[in-house]
Amino acid sequence: MPDFALLISPAAGAAYFADVREVALAEIAGLAGVEVGDIETRGGMEFLRLTCAETRITDLLRLSFAQGVFQIEEGKWAPVEGGAGFLLHEDFVSGEKYRGKTNEMLTRMLINLALQEADTGAAKPRLLDPMCGRGTSLFWAMRFGLSATGIEQDGAALNEIRRGLKKWTKLHRQKHKLVEGWVQKSNKKGVGKYLDFMAEGQVARVITGDTVNARDLVGRRPFDLLVTDIPYGVQHMGGADGARSPLATIEAAAPGWAACLAPGGVMAIAFNSYIPKRARMEAAFEGLDLQVLKRNVAHRMSESILRDVLLLRKNR
Template sequence: MMNIALQISPLAQHAYFHQLVDVAQAELALISHQFKPELFEVAGLNWLCIETEPHHLEALSRLSWVQGIYEQVGDAMKPLDVSPNFALHGDFVQGIKYKGKTSEVLTQLLINVGLAYQSDQPLSTIKLLDPMCGRGTTLFWAMRYGIKASGIDADSQAIDDVQRNLKKLCKVHRQKHQLDIGFSGKKNKRGDGRYLTFSTEGRSMRLLTGDARECSQLLNGERFDIIATDMPYGVQHAANEKNVLLIQLLESLLSDWLQCLKKDGVIVLSFNAKNPRKTAVIKIAEQLGFLVDDLGMAHRMSESIVRDVLVLKR
């Protein structure tokens, strides 16, 4: 056994706020429930200390909140050269900023949660879908892991933005790649079915324009091991209106996404637990036949937003 100190990244503080330690411990438990983490602070930096076997080190390095791993030797801490073995440069997920972007820290958490439910599969065989993917943060994270990813977004501008970002990043980092844009089916004014594919280093992702409520149709019945997405937080409408609209939207979304899951697949859903309430989300999911796991990852972002994460198992 090794005594390990896991340095908590300041970026995670901005993602998980005052519940940082709770979320960190919940994510740590995905690797092993045997860990008994202890929190301490040195020079303004926060650390979680655990005892672990060496074979856990790579998985620990992939936790969304870990900035560095150190071995505790007496009163000293020795930095360990542990690589998460990610492909692509970190700029592909961290270097692109746009309005409405989900934190790349939270996005990595969603992927890690999904992978914990598919732990018996090699990464190269896992397929992931983000049906509300924006400009593709989830897709690029999946590529870094070696997961084949697909995404859908209703904004017809998303593909052009992603293409522009990719050209810039691939030039800066001299990343050899293949990039293709086309239409699946007939061209139409809304742009539904327009797609972008990006491949490099034997890894690939695909982004399509379309309605998240029509994933099964857009993807021609393709099925996925993991669906991971961050729902709209619904703070822009009047209270009664937004509750009704979001519940109706959620029912439509989950009903369609169920058709996109493989047997034993999971949906990892982050959402504002104040609107709709977590109890309403769980009720809808269970009515559709899902088994629901609450991992204790809720964290308050503002007075009107408490972000939470649920796992819906087929």
């Protein structure tokens, strides 16, 4: 098999900080048929040496940290033409900037991990983000060619997402369709209201509601992937002591999340492993017919945040 060098994006430092190398190696480890070598530095840039079939190039370029690929022959490096095959414009995900937005590289990594570990046999996997915020994961899913649904408790989210999409589609003259409606009987709180965005054969739906009621909000058709970046102790106050932890919400939501997942489907949940501890996160999903998958992509964001990812696969 030919030898390649995968250029690690300098921007990956903004997502993974000092642990870029460790995260990169952990993410690529899930790609079958790829023999990973050393990381080397050339001209101030870092490259991951590897061997694989040329048919895996697209998969390599879909990795969150990938900037480009060079083929190595007789000591000469030549850039490989082609791309990751993503749909929609490249700034579809990164164009909107707002406080609290999930890092786009992190979301891309979560989707890659879930796709690598999923075993549902679906030709076009369906993704659910039960805490979708302003839709970063849903829009990345569309770029991957996945059908996506998100749940967000903030009633203002739909208006903000609609405004951002209208701005983006006008800027890029993107053909699209926006549809609004209710997934259940309307009420004063607006629970069950949805917004569908359709473009290039892909659909993303955002539903207003409580993630604890995920099963009722999204219907009975199961999802292949559940990907989410839970709040780092700011929005959810859990426990009688008022500690800033989303654990109480996760414990209440876990049965519904598991019920939404197809056999062989995978959850990829990013969280601050200081609050809650990883053992407490794993315990929240015990007894739900889920298997913990061991992939270490933990990376320190600050003194108070050590971001980790919990991977769970539903038994077949």
